[in-house]
Each structure stands twice: as structure tokens, then as C-alpha cells.
Amino acid sequence: MRVTNKMFYDRFLVDMQSNLDALYKANEQLSSGKRVNRPSDDPAAMTRIVGYKATLMTLSEYTRSIDTAKSYLNSIDSSFVNLGDMLTRAHELAINGASGTVDSASKKMIAKEVAGLVESVRGIANTKVGDRYLFSGYTSNQIPIDQNTGEFVGDSNVFELDISHHVKVAVNIPGGSIFSFRRINATDPQIAILPPYNFNFDATVSPVTGETETPADADPVSALHLSAAVADPTAAFVGAGGTLTIAVGANDTPVTFNVPAGTTLNGLRDLINDTATGAGNKVKANIVSFGPNDYRLVISSKPVGKSDQISISVAGGDANLQRLQYDTNGKNMTLGTDITNYNYITDTTNPNFYSFNNNYLNGSNILRALHFLKTALENADTGRIQKAIGYINSVSSKVDQLHAEVGARLNKLDAESTYIDDRDTNVRTDLSHDQDADLATVVTEMQQRQTALQSLRTVSSGIFQASLFDFLK
Incomplete structure (x- = not known):
């Protein structure tokens, strides 16, 4: 084959450009730390890289949801710890008040401390995290317990967050399940939420409405x-x-x-x-x-x-x-x-649902149990003070059950958090394998290309010194 000078020049330029391209790519990888900087570098790897990054974004969203859920549930957990302490104190006061050696004046003094516990429980029921009430259900911008009547005015919905693929966790406890309850009809007397010691329908005129008193639909x-x-x-x-x-x-x-x-x-x-x-x-x-x-x-x-x-x-x-x-x-x-x-029966031996003596409500709602104890102490009613002990034990058990449920949810969050952290680590490892450059290999590549370029320039400089006059001698 006849090799002309032009062919030699063209070959030199191709080799020079090839080494320069390789040197540029190695320099780009070294500066960016990435092996794949654009789809053309490795189309198959780029497809996997896009999938890895999408997975990491999803895991990041789950991590934020877990952090949010922990914030709510840790606050509820602290609330239940405080409720437990208050109910323990209420139980001690009830035991003291039920003693035959405590006179009426002393019972009234104990009732004042119980009244303080009632207000503290209302405060816990109206706990907020950020701008959300913890115990209001979906109506988290609305205070759950009416400060005047003690009525639960939130809703019973449970708010859930996605913490993993097809895994949700509830982040609230509806206040109606533990603190108080809601009237069925707006026309039912508000006084029935935390009723007085005597609440009868025997009078001609209601002390609440001023109208003729009849049993309510309640x-x-x-x-x-x-x-x-x-x-x-x-x-x-x-x-x-x-x-x-x-x-x-x-x-x-x-x-x-x-x-x-x-x-x-x-x-x-x-x-x-x-x-x-x-x-x-x-x-x-x-x-x-x-x-x-x-x-x-x-x-x-x-x-x-x-x-x-x-x-x-x-x-x-x-x-x-x-x-x-x-x-x-x-x-x-x-x-x-x-x-x-x-259930609104006027016979005092068969108390109605809203009555002061209602076992179901008094043993299910903290405010009712404490209100019952406070009112019984104010009236020095030893029999009902003793009954209040049972109510307090009942609501204490209910608080313990809900507290355990919150603890289970927190454990679930911890387990999911550990899984997501492990998953995140694995995905980042796979991403690094496809995307990141091996810097030692890149440096070696650069050195080899630089040596090749230098050798090419040195050899070609001697060859390209010849001119037309060298052939006209």
C-alpha cells in the first residue's frame, strides 16, 4: 500500500484527537467524580441511575413522614405519661377522701385539688404540635375540648401517614375515645356533659333552659x-x-x-x-x-x-x-x-346515659371520672367517692391501653426507619457502582493518555520537519 504524507498527517490528527478526547473524558470524570455524566456515556447505566435516584427521593419522603409521625406520637406519648401521673394522684386523693376520718371541710379541700387536675386534663386534651391539635381528628385546627362545657367537639377520624410502600401509621388519638364525648343533638343540655350532683326532671321549669322540663333525646x-x-x-x-x-x-x-x-x-x-x-x-x-x-x-x-x-x-x-x-x-x-x-330515665334507681351516676360514661371518659370525684367530694358523699375509685381505675386502664397502642406505633416507626435506612444505603451503593468514577483508575488513564500524547508529539515533530525543498535537492 502506498502511504502518502496526507495519509500520515490524517492518521496523526485522528490519533491526536482520540487521545485528547480520552484525556478530556478522564478529566471530566476526575473533576465531577462521576463515571456517567450524560446518557451517551453509558445508556444502560443511566437508566438504572435514574431509577435509583427516584427510589432515593421516595425513601426521603418516607423518612420525612416518619419524622413527622414521631413528632406527633412522641407528644401523645408524653401526654399519656402526664395523664397517668394525674390519674395516679386522683386515685390517691380519692382513697384519702373516702376515709371515714376525713371531715367534710377536708373533703372540700381535696375537691379543689381534683378541680385543678380537671383543668390540667383539659389542657392536655387541647395539646398542639405546631398548628395541629393532637386529639381533634381531621379537624386538627379546632380545639377538641370545649373549655366551658368539657364537651368533645372534634371528630373521631384517625389521621394516617404513609411511612413505606403500602404501610401506614396512625398519628393521632381522637379525644372522644378518652377525654369526653359529644352530644347527639345540639338541643341536648350542655350541662349533661359534666352534670351537677343532682340533675332531675321533676321540676316544672328547667334551670338550664327556663322552659318546661322534659326528658331529652340523648x-x-x-x-x-x-x-x-x-x-x-x-x-x-x-x-x-x-x-x-x-x-x-x-x-x-x-x-x-x-x-x-x-x-x-x-x-x-x-x-x-x-x-x-x-x-x-x-x-x-x-x-x-x-x-x-x-x-x-x-x-x-x-x-x-x-x-x-x-x-x-x-x-x-x-x-x-x-x-x-x-x-x-x-x-x-x-x-x-x-x-x-x-336511657334518659327519671327513675333515680335506673340512671340515664347523661346522669351523674352513669357507669359507662364515668368509667370511659377522664373528665367525667374526675368530675364525678370532685362533685362527690364537694358533697362529702363517701359512697360515691368510693365509686369514683373504680371509675378512675377504669379510665386509667383505658389510658394504659391507648398508651401501649402509641408505643406500638412508635416501635413500628423505628422498625420502618431502620428498614428505610438500610434500603437507602443499599440503593446508594448501587448508584455509586453505576455512577461514580474510580478515581485511581481515572488518574492512571489520564497519565497514560498524557504520555501517549507527549510521545506522539515528539515523534511527529521530527517527521513533520521535512518540506518540499527536501525533495528538490
Whole structure:
């Protein structure tokens, strides 16, 4: 092959440019610390790099969510620690107040300290983190406990945050589950939230509204009731007789008992409430006046809040008895959540839902339990002070349960945080493997290219010194 000078020059330029390009790329890698600076450097690696960076951004979002969740839950955790200390102190005061050696004046002094605990609990219920109330549910910009009435005015929703792929954690505790409760109707008396020592419907005029006093519609829990009126609960209700089978929940053992012919509505109530032969250990039956000549049998669950799980099966052809059927074969009774006059019973031996003596509310809500203790101390009622001890123990157990739930959530956050940290480390390792330059290799490459360039320049300088005149001698 004939090699011309032009071919030699062209080859020199190609080799020179190739070494300069390699030297430039090595210099870029050295200055940036990255092997891949643009898709053309390594298209396959760049695809993986984009995926790694997207994963790291997602993990960063999860980390921020975990930090936020920890902020809320640590504040709730501290709140429950304080609540536990306050309830312990309330228990000590109740034990002291129940002593027969403590006179009325001393009980009133103890009541003042309990009143201070009530205000402190309200303060905890209205705790904020940043601009959010911890115990208000979704309405986190609204104070959860009314400072004047003690009523819970937030909602019962649980706020959740995503802390990993398909993993959520609740970051709040609705105040209605521990501090207080909300009235069903706005027309119900506010005084019923934290009622006075005596709250009767015997007066002609209400001390609250100034109007004629009648029992309020104040049932915040569900119950089953007959769908049609019975004019006289003392008249025969059951004709041919039959049997009732009652259970509460799918896993409950049913109770079956006979209902004789001629049983009145009142008698049917008593048969159901009998704890020996009836279903008195599962449900509670009442006769409630819905209006003039309108009496209904109302059946609620024991414990409160499971009336929607009551099953009543009827055997026998009696038409009136069939009105109690409420199972998979038919639902002849009505499940109501706001039953007229139900649980608001004026008989002091059978206290209503909002009454001072209500066991369910007093043992479920901290403010009610402390209010009950304070008022009993103010009235030097030793029997009710002793009863308050049980209420305080009950709400203390509830606080402990919720506190344990918060602790479980914090443990879940710690576990997810550890997983995300490990995942982040692994992804960054993979990213570095594809993206980062091996600096030692790059430096060696640069030195080799520089040597090659220098050698090329040295050799070519001697060759390219020849000119046309050298060939015309």
C-alpha cells in the first residue's frame, strides 16, 4: 500500500484527537467524580441511575413522614405519661377522701385539688404540635375540648401517614375515645356533659333552659326497638307463645328460652333480662315511651356499643313475637342510634346515659371520672367517692391501653426507619457502582493518555520537519 504524507498527517490528527478526547473524558470524570455524566456515556447505566435516584427521593419522603409521625406520637406519648401521673394522684386523693376520718371541710379541700387536675386534663386534651391539635381528628385546627362545657367537639377520624410502600401509621388519638364525648343533638343540655350532683326532671321549669322540663333525646349509642307501637305494655302481647334465641356477635353462644302465651310486653322485658334463664347477661331490655299510647321494647347490648351485633331468632307462629326477629332470616326490629327518651330515665334507681351516676360514661371518659370525684367530694358523699375509685381505675386502664397502642406505633416507626435506612444505603451503593468514577483508575488513564500524547508529539515533530525543498535537492 502506498502511504502518502496526507495519509500520515490524517492518521496523526485522528490519533491526536482520540487521545485528547480520552484525556478530556478522564478529566471530566476526575473533576465531577462521576463515571456517567450524560446518557451517551453509558445508556444502560443511566437508566438504572435514574431509577435509583427516584427510589432515593421516595425513601426521603418516607423518612420525612416518619419524622413527622414521631413528632406527633412522641407528644401523645408524653401526654399519656402526664395523664397517668394525674390519674395516679386522683386515685390517691380519692382513697384519702373516702376515709371515714376525713371531715367534710377536708373533703372540700381535696375537691379543689381534683378541680385543678380537671383543668390540667383539659389542657392536655387541647395539646398542639405546631398548628395541629393532637386529639381533634381531621379537624386538627379546632380545639377538641370545649373549655366551658368539657364537651368533645372534634371528630373521631384517625389521621394516617404513609411511612413505606403500602404501610401506614396512625398519628393521632381522637379525644372522644378518652377525654369526653359529644352530644347527639345540639338541643341536648350542655350541662349533661359534666352534670351537677343532682340533675332531675321533676321540676316544672328547667334551670338550664327556663322552659318546661322534659326528658331529652340523648342516646349516643345504638339499640334495637320494635318498629311499631304497643298501646298498653301491661296487656297480653304474645298470643300463641314461642321461643327466643338471642346472641351478641358471631362467636357468642346463643341463649334460648320460652315465652309463654299471654305474656305482656313488660313480662317479655323481664324474661329477656333474667340472667338465669333469659339473656340478661348479653342484653338489656327496656320499655320506652315514644309518645302517647306508643310503647316500644328496646334491646341494647352488654357491653354498650354492640347492639348492631345482636341476633334474635323466633320460633313459633305468634305474629307479635315475630316482631322481635332480627337475624339473617329477617330484620323486623329497627336499629336506632338516637332513640326518643331512651336511657334518659327519671327513675333515680335506673340512671340515664347523661346522669351523674352513669357507669359507662364515668368509667370511659377522664373528665367525667374526675368530675364525678370532685362533685362527690364537694358533697362529702363517701359512697360515691368510693365509686369514683373504680371509675378512675377504669379510665386509667383505658389510658394504659391507648398508651401501649402509641408505643406500638412508635416501635413500628423505628422498625420502618431502620428498614428505610438500610434500603437507602443499599440503593446508594448501587448508584455509586453505576455512577461514580474510580478515581485511581481515572488518574492512571489520564497519565497514560498524557504520555501517549507527549510521545506522539515528539515523534511527529521530527517527521513533520521535512518540506518540499527536501525533495528538490
